[in-house]
Amino acid sequence: MPIRAVVFDFGGVLFDWNPEYLYRKLIPDETERRFFLSQVCNGAWNIQQDGGRSFADGEAALIAEYPQYAEHIRAWLVRWPETLAGLLPEGVALMEKLEAAGIPLYGLTNWSAETWPYAWNNYPLLQRFGEIVVSGHEKLVKPDPAIYALMQSRIARHLPDITPAELVFIDDSHINAEGARRVGWHGIHHVDARHTEAQLRELGLEF
Structure with missing residues (x-):
């Protein structure tokens, strides 16, 4: 798919x-x-x-x-x-390529509810995602299957018929990428932007 x-x-x-x-x-x-x-x-x-x-x-x-x-x-x-220390330029460049191609983008992060407001208020890039699930708000953390299910339900607000096989998750933690695979998503263990981009293209994304 x-x-x-x-x-x-x-x-x-x-x-x-x-x-x-x-x-x-x-x-x-x-x-x-x-x-x-x-x-x-x-x-x-x-x-x-x-x-x-x-x-x-x-x-x-x-x-x-x-x-x-x-x-x-x-x-x-x-x-x-x-x-x-700020944003990682190569990762942001990859995100912006996907964004320019019109591919819907979402965020799923293990992040404290107490420190999240600083990032949200100081990095406008975050406001470009369709939905963001913040673990500290939900009291769930990756790789708990429940947090991926919650993310999918939030995405379904925009793409009502979305299925797990139509989602890909990029995470620098192998454990969290594997957690996505266990619930039927595609999971990419992010090592660097070049390898992640190659894997996205292998999955058929054009950007």
Whole structure:
């Protein structure tokens, strides 16, 4: 079946987000910084905020365990904009090629509801997507099948007869791309824009 819509992840595809950008300033020692980002404010902790937990609760849990890092833990939210270096030009160029070809574009992101407003207010590019599902708003995170089903239902507002096989999802996480495949979508593990573009063309998209 032809692809009728493309769904983008944001971090690592269109946005250059990395907590290292902030914590290089706060923790100059590489060994200590590696410990902090792998054992304290790590991916498992952050995904809970992406899933709807408040930063107040997330911070309290960590500070109780690592009181010596209280200031650095609070900085994750307070100085969050410093973890976002801006847009990734090659990813944006790919998005704009698809947009120019009239291919409907949607967004599906694991992103905290508390930090999302900063991105929405500062990056007008986001307002060009037909629908965006933000995990923190929905209290669901990729690769839960329920979040892909929710995304498809939002797309169906615009394309009422859309089927899973007509959707392709681009994500820099192999696990999340595979999650899309498990629900019948096409999933592309984004490594760079050139390879992603080639895979989209292999799927029959013309742009």
